[in-house]
Amino acid sequence: MRSRFFASLLPLSPPAMINASLKQLSTQLAQKKISSVELTQFHLDRIARLNPGLNAFVTVDAARSLAQARAADARIAAGKAQPLSGIPVAHKDIFCAKGWLTTCGSKMLANFVSPYDAHVVERLNAAGAVILGKTNMDEFAMGSSSETCFWGPVRNPWDRTRVPGGSSGGSATAVAARMAPAAIGTDTGGSIRQPAALSGICGLKPTYGVVSRYGMIAFASSLDQGGPMAKSAEDLALMLNVMAGFDARDSTSLERPAEDYARVLEAPPTGDRAKPLRGLRIGAPKEYFGAGLGSDVGAAVEAALAQFEKLGAQRVAVSLPNAALSVPAYYVIAPAEASSNLSRFDGVRYGYRAPDYTDLADMYRKSRAQGFGAEVKRRILIGTYVLSHGYYDAYYLKAQKIRRLIAQDFVQAYKQCDLIMGPTSPNVAFALGAKASDPVEMYLNDIYTVAANLAGLPAMSIPCGFGEGGMPVGLQLAGNYFTEARMLQAAHRYQLATDWHLRQPAGVE
């Protein structure tokens, strides 16, 4: 932690550079101690060296990235720098970026060069950030391990025989292995938070409607949210400031006054300086600490909660009585919405078209059978079934009612606490292939994360220790609607008092 202070005064050496905060990098750029071209090239070199063993990136385009870096340098020289100007950011391959191959981890889009930019990409570009590359992911964001990627599995930099989590595993690995200072991902059932937890980094899913979904390839429209992935809560806040905001092209985007998500990070504590979180009530739901939770994960999370108490927070017992229904409800709603969203992939206008077919219907059937992987097909079939005539009430409508019960549980809980905390994942990263043969076992990885998507609440994961095999453990924080700033403040205070988030895996120096 001491090195963070000195790093802001001197030009950064490579070890310091890869652990610099976004604010420090921004200062280095503003003071002309480094240029965006140098910073971007530095990361491109790291990708060239480290990516072959990790498979985090699908597409790298040095010429394009460096062109953006040069433009950022010109802006900085003209005194027009913004907080992310010149900073290279890795983009999950689910965000359409104009002129970039955007595959969504699928053979279906293996040839899709996007003709437009997603809203989030537009915002990052306008802020002067540099697209460092497109990261690997579970196909169409359906997965919790980044093993279903058409481009092969992503490996966890902490142990390359294990998964980094998913579906934003490429983005998580890119940050964890210090190939990128920050990344963007998407979260439908935990796909930012769970890979952040398994890879030892920070990730945040905003309140539903805060980040525009325009240009973010749709999986489940009422659940999907884009969000930042980085090494600290402070970095997440700076990224969210750029990503968040109303977009008329997303019909679910919310019109709200602009917010500075970093505004209370360093809010001066009232009273006792040693207890900056005095007054904060933390709810630890008993349902998140029961059967199914690994003892190693439980121990690290309990230690984190004790640390929050040391910082002045008060722990209160809360209950989310319908917690166990989150996964069943999610695995009706998400596949149902996916079956609708993925019906556009038919080989007609873009993407994969089967080479041989007899008639139009055959072209559809073959293009989709050949273009989609097994997990995607399973979910489309489930979704099609639960929406079909005779089953809609029993399944989809029922799941939407349970969804309301789950949301109501949180509303009740937030009468007694300000933040809900618990484990992000029941286990640390598992071995590649360990859960690949049993879809349901894979789905249970989402047990603590899906509720926030169903309810539309903001939630994040930060590192809080290590578990079995020396693998990272993530602590999940979930706030009430639109309380991202407060959630980030609590996380930031924890990160000022601990250093779990500063640890890096061996072999990425």
Added chain:
Amino acid sequence: MSLSLPEVKRVALLARIEITDGEAEVVQGQLNDIFKLIEQMQSVDTEGITPMAHAQDVVQRLREDRVTETDQHALYQSIAPQVENGLYLVPKVIE
């Protein structure tokens, strides 16, 4: 609830995904496992609960009925599998 093989094939037809008999059998087992997970919902009383589609109390925004998009069909069609004279080519439907 458990799916029969003809039902699996029917759903595959609705989803426009070709499936062989062998694949249908494998998928049938996997789908039925997933249904066992989903069945847990059925024991819960949801009488009188309004379904929730969106966290916020919002309605679909409307906009002015005015053309805002520009013609970019050349760009959009540059990535199409088969195009001719600005039209996407597909197998003949009407004989």
